[in-house]
Amino acid sequence: MADEVILLDYWPSMFRMSTAKIALAEKGVAYEYKETEPWVKTSLPIEMNPIHKKIPALIHNGKPIYESLIQLEYIDEVWFDTYPMLPSDPYQKAQARFWGDFIDKKFYDPAWKVWGTAGEEQVTAKKELLEHFKTLETELGDKTYYGGDVFGFVDIALMGFYGWFKAIEKFGEFSIEAEFPKLSRWTMRCLERESVVNSIADSDKIIEYASVLRKKFGAE
Amino acid sequence: MVTGDVKLIGSWASVFVMRARIALNLKSISYEFLQETYGTKSELLLKSNPVHKKMPVLIHADKPVCESNIIVQYIDEAWSSYGPSILPSQPYDRAIARFWAAYVDDKWFIALRSILTARGEEEKKAAIAEVEERTDHLEKAFIDCSNGKPFFNGDHIGYLDIALGSFLGWWRVVELDANHILLDETKTPSLFKWAERFCNDPAVKPLMPETTKLAEFARKLFPKPQA
Numbered sequence: 001m002a003d004e005v006i007l008l009d010y011w012p013s014m015f016r017m018s019t020a021k022i023a024l025a026e027k028g029v030a031y032e033y034k035e036t037e038p039w040v041k042t043s044l045p046i047e048m049n050p051i052h053k054k055i056p057a058l059i060h061n062g063k064p065i066y067e068s069l070i071q072l073e074y075i076d077e078v079w080f081d082t083y084p085m086l087p088s089d090p091y092q093k094a095q096a097r098f099w100g101d102f103i104d105k106k107f108y109d110p111a112w113k114v115w116g117t118a119g120e121e122q123v124t125a126k127k128e129l130l131e132h133f134k135t136l137e138t139e140l141g142d143k144t145y146y147g148g149d150v151f152g153f154v155d156i157a158l159m160g161f162y163g164w165f166k167a168i169e170k171f172g173e174f175s176i177e178a179e180f181p182k183l184s185r186w187t188m189r190c191l192e193r194e195s196v197v198n199s200i201a202d203s204d205k206i207i208e209y210a211s212v213l214r215k216k217f218g219a220e
Numbered sequence: 221m222v223t224g225d226v227k228l229i230g231s232w233a234s235v236f237v238m239r240a241r242i243a244l245n246l247k248s249i250s251y252e253f254l255q256e257t258y259g260t261k262s263e264l265l266l267k268s269n270p271v272h273k274k275m276p277v278l279i280h281a282d283k284p285v286c287e288s289n290i291i292v293q294y295i296d297e298a299w300s301s302y303g304p305s306i307l308p309s310q311p312y313d314r315a316i317a318r319f320w321a322a323y324v325d326d327k328w329f330i331a332l333r334s335i336l337t338a339r340g341e342e343e344k345k346a347a348i349a350e351v352e353e354r355t356d357h358l359e360k361a362f363i364d365c366s367n368g369k370p371f372f373n374g375d376h377i378g379y380l381d382i383a384l385g386s387f388l389g390w391w392r393v394v395e396l397d398a399n400h401i402l403l404d405e406t407k408t409p410s411l412f413k414w415a416e417r418f419c420n421d422p423a424v425k426p427l428m429p430e431t432t433k434l435a436e437f438a439r440k441l442f443p444k445p446q447a
């Protein structure tokens with residue numbers, strides 16, 4: 001039976017469907033992308049994530065998998081014979097998972113507050129976010145990718161947020177290039193990859209979208 | 221496979237540390253347990269986990285591994301030929317186990333803890349209701365995952381059993397504090413029976429802290445505001 005892979009998402013989602021898209025592209029796995037809005041019931045026969053009431057969902061042969069890092073590991077395990085994204089050595093693998101988890105836990109909250117809020121809340125969030133960027137810059141060091149020579153798990157996890165970087169820079173009033181040159185060059189290298197270019201959301205569209213939401217949230 | 225000495229930085233009261241210890245027990249790995257002193261963080265902890273500065277940290281042949289669920293997976297992989305598998309073998313089952321383990325930490329535990337930190341009856345009632353709703357989800361998850369077997373992982377305890385089961389000591393402490401049953405034999409019968417089996421597992425039994433000792437520690441950690 002041929003594999004049927006569906007990605008169900010909302011295009012500006014900060015929950016990083018781009019992560020799964022990049023991974024599937026690197027593995028050469030075809031998928032069907034279906035857009036939905038988070039507050040609208042899907043017409044597909046599967047239910048939206050019943051617990052978190054959110055998308056994105058990766059649906060493989062009818063079975064749904066939620067959460068970007070879990071999807072990433074799943075993709076790596078199912079399509080294990082091409083382009084491994086995680087190292088095979090247990091210690092190196094644990095390090096990759098650690099950084100994936102760091103990005104997952106530490107990035108999202110301050111990041112959305114930087115573009116989505118104003119005043120004290122934004123100032124505090126920006127300080128926190130810049131610290132996390134600094135940690136990521138240090139961890140990258142002089143490596144080509146977080147995976148060393150391999151554009152791997154951590155790279156894909158972080159690039160999943162890339163569509164939002166410009167919005168965060170604009171509303172947070174800082175420049176990743178100026179403050180984190182290594183990270184900036186790393187993004188450029190990642191953007192040379194077809195899998196990335198074809199998977200990430202349009203940064204300018206996201207800025208427009210974020211502007212609308214800022215007004216809605218009362219940040220402007 | 222790398223052998224070499226194994227150390228674990230942790231505390232007897234920590235749920236997250238217990239996860240690592242259960243995994244090490246399952247694989248019959250002997251290790252040196254470095255008990256942290258409450259209220260301070262040792263040099264070794266700060267050096268081994270500079271990013272989060274938290275326990276547990278597993279140090280295997282001088283290399284540190286951090287974050288409890290990552291440590292459990294590491295133990296399963298580094299000692300893959302020892303003892304039973306901790307993670308399921310099929311990718312989809314692994315994804316489900318990881319999803320629910322993340323749910324335990326990100327949703328269920330947060331609700332449980334908010335009972336201890338609740339100020340006033342209203343807040344406490346709301347927190348209890350949230351825990352009950354989320355425990356109900358876990359009951360369904362158990363039925364789906366276990367497939368009629370004794371544990372989430374099937375015949376032997378595994379990743380998700382460890383993720384949730386490590387909370388059982390604190391679960392009881394919060395019940396006492398709230399004066400309200402939070403693992404109800406009639407509302408969540410499968411989980412209730414699973415909890416007993418989990419606590420009696422030889423890999424778990426020596427590690428589960430005594431409820432009164434833990435309750436005393438909880439009072440230090442979550443002091444009640446003066447009336």
